[in-house]
Amino acid sequence: MSVIVYTESENGKFKKNAFEAASYAAEVAKQLGTTATAIAINSEENEILGDYGISKVLHVKDDSLKTFNAKAYAEVVVSALQNESATTVILSSSADAKFMAPILAGTLKAGYVPNVVAAPDSTQPFIVKRTAFSNKGFAHTEIKTEKKIIGVSNNAFGTVENKVDIAVEDFNTNIKEDAFEIKSIEIDKVVGKATIADADIVVSAGRGLKGPENWGMIEELADVLGAATACSKPVSDLGWRPHGEHVGQTGKPVASNLYIAIGISGAIQHLAGVSASKTKVVINNDPEAPFFKAADYGIVGDAFEVVPQLIEKLKDFKAQNS
Amino acid sequence: MKILVCISNVPDTTSKINFTDGDTKFDTNGVQFVINPNDEFGLTRAMWFKEKQGATVHVATVGDASVEPTIRKALAIGADEAIRINTEPTDGFYVAEQLAKVVKDGGYDLVICGRESIDYNGGMVPGILATLTEMNFINTCIGLEIEDNKVTAVREIDGGKETLSSSLPLVVGGQKGLVQESDLRIPNMRGIMMARKKALNVVEPVDGIKATADSKFDKPAPKGAVKLANSVDELVDLLHNEAKVI
Numbered sequence: 001m002s003v004i005v006y007t008e009s010e011n012g013k014f015k016k017n018a019f020e021a022a023s024y025a026a027e028v029a030k031q032l033g034t035t036a037t038a039i040a041i042n043s044e045e046n047e048i049l050g051d052y053g054i055s056k057v058l059h060v061k062d063d064s065l066k067t068f069n070a071k072a073y074a075e076v077v078v079s080a081l082q083n084e085s086a087t088t089v090i091l092s093s094s095a096d097a098k099f100m101a102p103i104l105a106g107t108l109k110a111g112y113v114p115n116v117v118a119a120p121d122s123t124q125p126f127i128v129k130r131t132a133f134s135n136k137g138f139a140h141t142e143i144k145t146e147k148k149i150i151g152v153s154n155n156a157f158g159t160v161e162n163k164v165d166i167a168v169e170d171f172n173t174n175i176k177e178d179a180f181e182i183k184s185i186e187i188d189k190v191v192g193k194a195t196i197a198d199a200d201i202v203v204s205a206g207r208g209l210k211g212p213e214n215w216g217m218i219e220e221l222a223d224v225l226g227a228a229t230a231c232s233k234p235v236s237d238l239g240w241r242p243h244g245e246h247v248g249q250t251g252k253p254v255a256s257n258l259y260i261a262i263g264i265s266g267a268i269q270h271l272a273g274v275s276a277s278k279t280k281v282v283i284n285n286d287p288e289a290p291f292f293k294a295a296d297y298g299i300v301g302d303a304f305e306v307v308p309q310l311i312e313k314l315k316d317f318k319a320q321n322s
Numbered sequence: 323m324k325i326l327v328c329i330s331n332v333p334d335t336t337s338k339i340n341f342t343d344g345d346t347k348f349d350t351n352g353v354q355f356v357i358n359p360n361d362e363f364g365l366t367r368a369m370w371f372k373e374k375q376g377a378t379v380h381v382a383t384v385g386d387a388s389v390e391p392t393i394r395k396a397l398a399i400g401a402d403e404a405i406r407i408n409t410e411p412t413d414g415f416y417v418a419e420q421l422a423k424v425v426k427d428g429g430y431d432l433v434i435c436g437r438e439s440i441d442y443n444g445g446m447v448p449g450i451l452a453t454l455t456e457m458n459f460i461n462t463c464i465g466l467e468i469e470d471n472k473v474t475a476v477r478e479i480d481g482g483k484e485t486l487s488s489s490l491p492l493v494v495g496g497q498k499g500l501v502q503e504s505d506l507r508i509p510n511m512r513g514i515m516m517a518r519k520k521a522l523n524v525v526e527p528v529d530g531i532k533a534t535a536d537s538k539f540d541k542p543a544p545k546g547a548v549k550l551a552n553s554v555d556e557l558v559d560l561l562h563n564e565a566k567v568i
Contacts, residue, residue: 095462098445099461102414102446105446105449105450105533106451110533111533111534112414112533133333133440134440137341137540137541138539138542140537142534142535143534144532144533182460182487183488185474189483195480197480197481198480201568244481249359250440251498258561258567268336269336292550293545293548294545296546297550298550299550299552299554317568
């Protein structure tokens, strides 16, 4: 009756969120007095999960699962759950995990709580802390069903190193034909660049940049920092930047270690969406901009002067510290 | 094509959030309620299917009579009929079960929900609903085209997008991208007058699983004052030595 964790990988390599989910699963298993088992699909170097407290990996190698398919992947997780007689499933907050989790909930008649930010408050009753109201608050939510699904927020519980002995077993499951009713035709994805979902640093800019032609320096700053680029809602609505970059209440949430907001005044919806970031920096020429009240550090100044200086300074800094 | 758009009644995005009754309830005092933004993108896309492809569009919501202004707004935007399931939307599983009954009874080909409500952010209603009704499901949908029974959809993934093919019947979890912000409609006087004559059917709830319950709420800890740097040198120093993030 172990705890099951779905550990996400891409091209065989585990994602950072897999280690966070694994760490969380190990913590839940400890509280329940059991062990944590990972279900991993087409991944390599599965033993590494043992560093995060996972004592067993069910490894699925299946070419039909090369591309993520929510329904088929959910079937795999359900059969892993049955195999282990488990009742609890842990996943991340990635787009794929949030696609799959409600299918699991519906199939298993399980209570599902996403956006969980801390170890369970208690396991009897089972209560977890999660964000609510788009990061403007937290809820302590009880899961009342026998089967439970928990989605762990990015960069909140974090990774916990806790090396244990690990066994990797091949795991096969017959997926029903109708799971593949939805077919992937094309994936259009930035390769080799950090994404807003898993970047340690996010560089974001707003209307203060005056036009899309001025984003060169934002991209350069992001490059120097190995950061993902993001933007405010007006910028995405004006079509200056793609919608996928819009962060805030109706866009993507950000939970990076460092969030740098350039020329963004800080509307309440934007501040909510980025509030889970650990350190926030604002660069704005208006000292009255609301973002200064939400930020940890700031520079009052013209982005067109400050950002190029910052790029140069960071290049020097990187050269000295590498 | 018969479309059901599921609507959640949520606090306006500019709302300040407070809790009451010993932090066990959301304080609705002074809060203005609106159609959940993610649902509104879906409703607007449904209007396109109605106008260009002759679809029928119904809207459904779970809630007591206090949600009726929000659902009337959806009718004023152009939905043909509304259904209100007369019960408190206590948790996502329970809401999905209520909607599943409406979907099965109504014989809908396409169900459009928002990917999540902006209040409780559960993000589970569309997926659970699809599973309970055995319909196809596409989440974080940012593009949707339907010809006959064939569906081409685009979903947002971390770092990009994926184009998918599917077929009806289908449930989508939608968001901005289904239509653009500038496509959203403000109801005009004629729409508002017509909405008064449209059917708003109230149905009683079915028994369902109350899978989760919020026992307590808190607000984020208040933030300390911002530290202003006088130069980029000072900023980089603070980020490296104090915040330790670079």
